[in-house]
Amino acid sequence: MDQGHSQEFIQHLINGISLGSIYALIALGYTMVYGILQLINFAHSEVYMVGAFAAFYVGKALGLADHPGVLALLVLIFSAVVVCSLLGITIERLAYRPLRKAPKLNILITAIGVSLLLQYSGQIIFGADPKLFPEVIKDSPLFSIGTVEVRSLDLTILIVSTLVMAGLHFLVHYTKIGTAMRAVSSNANVANLMGINVDRIITYTFVIGSSLAGVASVLVGLKYPKIDPLMGMLFGIKAFVAAVLGGIGSLPGAMLGGVILGLCEEMVVGYLSSTYRDALAFGILILILLLRPAGLLGTVTREKV
Amino acid sequence: MSKILTVDDLQVKYGGILALKGISFEVNKGEIVSLIGANGAGKTTTLRAISGLVPFTGRIQLLQGETEWLDLSTVAKHDIVRKGLAHSPEGRGIFPNLTVYENLFLGAFARNDKPEIAKDLEHCFELFPRLKERIKQKAGTLSGGEQQMVAISRALMAKPKVLLLDEPSLGLAPLIVAQIFEIIKKVNSEGMTVLLVEQNARMALKISHRAYCVETGKITLSGKGIDLLKDSRIVDSYLGGH
Numbered sequence: 001m002d003q004g005h006s007q008e009f010i011q012h013l014i015n016g017i018s019l020g021s022i023y024a025l026i027a028l029g030y031t032m033v034y035g036i037l038q039l040i041n042f043a044h045s046e047v048y049m050v051g052a053f054a055a056f057y058v059g060k061a062l063g064l065a066d067h068p069g070v071l072a073l074l075v076l077i078f079s080a081v082v083v084c085s086l087l088g089i090t091i092e093r094l095a096y097r098p099l100r101k102a103p104k105l106n107i108l109i110t111a112i113g114v115s116l117l118l119q120y121s122g123q124i125i126f127g128a129d130p131k132l133f134p135e136v137i138k139d140s141p142l143f144s145i146g147t148v149e150v151r152s153l154d155l156t157i158l159i160v161s162t163l164v165m166a167g168l169h170f171l172v173h174y175t176k177i178g179t180a181m182r183a184v185s186s187n188a189n190v191a192n193l194m195g196i197n198v199d200r201i202i203t204y205t206f207v208i209g210s211s212l213a214g215v216a217s218v219l220v221g222l223k224y225p226k227i228d229p230l231m232g233m234l235f236g237i238k239a240f241v242a243a244v245l246g247g248i249g250s251l252p253g254a255m256l257g258g259v260i261l262g263l264c265e266e267m268v269v270g271y272l273s274s275t276y277r278d279a280l281a282f283g284i285l286i287l288i289l290l291l292r293p294a295g296l297l298g299t300v301t302r303e304k305v
Numbered sequence: 306m307s308k309i310l311t312v313d314d315l316q317v318k319y320g321g322i323l324a325l326k327g328i329s330f331e332v333n334k335g336e337i338v339s340l341i342g343a344n345g346a347g348k349t350t351t352l353r354a355i356s357g358l359v360p361f362t363g364r365i366q367l368l369q370g371e372t373e374w375l376d377l378s379t380v381a382k383h384d385i386v387r388k389g390l391a392h393s394p395e396g397r398g399i400f401p402n403l404t405v406y407e408n409l410f411l412g413a414f415a416r417n418d419k420p421e422i423a424k425d426l427e428h429c430f431e432l433f434p435r436l437k438e439r440i441k442q443k444a445g446t447l448s449g450g451e452q453q454m455v456a457i458s459r460a461l462m463a464k465p466k467v468l469l470l471d472e473p474s475l476g477l478a479p480l481i482v483a484q485i486f487e488i489i490k491k492v493n494s495e496g497m498t499v500l501l502v503e504q505n506a507r508m509a510l511k512i513s514h515r516a517y518c519v520e521t522g523k524i525t526l527s528g529k530g531i532d533l534l535k536d537s538r539i540v541d542s543y544l545g546g547h
């Protein structure tokens with residue numbers, strides 16, 4: 001490879017990791033809920049969509065597009081996180097909790113139903129036409145290494161998602177709540193015996209997963225500023241594929257899966273053709289289900305008795 | 306002797322089938338009481354009912370303070386441990402992906418007295434020195450005997466009034482079983498009240514003050530541990546006869 005080529009490659013690498021870390025944030029929400037309820041929460045992608053709109057409306061109300069910067073970014077993230085958490089809790093309470101003892105299939109169908117309900121409600125409430133997300137981080141080249149540009153937006157995305165994931169890691173591994181979450185995910189019945197209120201832990205899980213989607217929704221809004229009520233569909237499915245690729249139920253798996261998917265997409269677009277961009281995720285899904293259904297870092301699941 | 310746990314006419318149904326057909330017994334402060342019986346007799350179900358894991362009819366009461374009796378049917382299953390019952394379930398129920406330390410830490414989940422928790426942790430390591438060496442190891446990678454030690458220690462970490470143990474000898478080599486029973490005796494001599502469920506009737510009766518024999522959902526015999534060891538009905542059915 002000559003220099004031009006390797007620099008182009010590095011550029012794709014940066015873009016891919018930045019995109020992938022957003023997938024990872026959303027994938028974490030799928031994987032956490034799955035880990036605790038063995039449920040694929042299809043409504044998660046709509047939680048993410050609603051987060052983008054929450055940030056959009058707050059940004060509009062406060063005129064944040066005219067005051068770009070870190071503070072504006074934090075306000076948007078905060079708004080999205082609060083709204084996503086509330087929505088996540090509501091979905092869990094109203095749709096999933098009443099079905100706790102129901103067959104898995106019923107819950108799965110309910111999840112799809114909630115997802116569709118939110119998509120259509122979004123089209124009624126927000127309107128079907130795309131909105132322009134406030135540009136609170138001006139995307140400009142920050143510095144270059146050779147001809148490789150590091151742009152402010154990619155760097156922001158990387159920093160925010162790294163901080164959030166580090167925070168999540170700390171929460172899950174070094175706090176009482178996090179340890180309780182892992183216990184519930186391992187064996188909810190026994191967790192009761194420890195004095196852990198399983199329903200409360202499930203609520204926390206939805207809050208955390210939805211918050212991550214909220215953060216992701218703002219980052220996506222910055223990267224792809226046109227938002228619409230169906231934006232969750234494709235992006236959500238890709239994040240779900242990332243979770244499956246990493247091994248659903250595994251947090252490091254979701255992070256790894258997200259980054260791998262982001263990188264693959266960027267490389268395919270860069271070196272092959274952008275027509276394959278969206279097909280790629282489904283190709284990966286089929287491959288992983290054929291070759292390694294438990295995912296890269298997942299453990300083979302056994303039915304609990 | 307004063308009662309600490311009473312069970313009255315306990316009935317449990319699984320689907321339409323009556324697994325417990327009215328079981329009554331009591332546990333006194335400072336005792337080891339055993340429930341012995343064959344497979345499927347209803348021993349585990351009894352403990353699960355006490356811990357609120359299965360719906361039941363009848364009355365289960367736990368002494369609070371000196372004289373106040375608490376009806377456990379009014380307590381949520383995740384609050385039972387806060388009322389003074391710790392349950393080491395059948396099959397150990399350890400959290401395999403969590404470390405030994407995290408398992409023990411969760412045993413004390415309902416407590417807030419940090420300095421006391423640290424002391425109790427040290428005490429568990431005195432009882433089971435082997436656990437101290439394996440504190441950072443994932444509990445699922447331990448041997449069966451070590452996992453049982455984690456399960457018992459985890460229940461002790463709740464600092465209960467009554468310790469419920471469901472078949473601590475299950476699947477373990479005789480030497481380890483003897484060790485585990487020694488520890489149960491020791492914990493009891495330090496003041497812990499124990500309700501023990503066992504299929505290993507001989508070992509259980511040897512260390513028990515009193516025992517009840519459960520047969521297809523009913524209590525058929527009861528008495529002192531040493532007396533039951535010699536009781537011909539017990540000897541023939543559960544001790545292999547002579």
Ligand SMILES: Nc1ncnc2c1ncn2[C@@H]1O[C@H](COP(=O)(O)OP(=O)(O)OP(=O)(O)O)[C@@H](O)[C@H]1O
Pocket residue numbers: 319320324342343344345346347348349350351395504
């Ligand atoms: N979840 C369940 N659903 C249906 N029936 C059950 C369930 N759990 C136990 N039973 C039935 O209830 C009866 C009592 O079971 P239990 O587990 O209490 O017996 P046990 O005395 O603990 O037996 P073992 O010594 O084999 O552990 C058995 O007939 C069993 O088949």
Ligand SMILES: [Mg+2]
Pocket residue numbers: 348349350395472
């Ligand atoms: Mg049993």
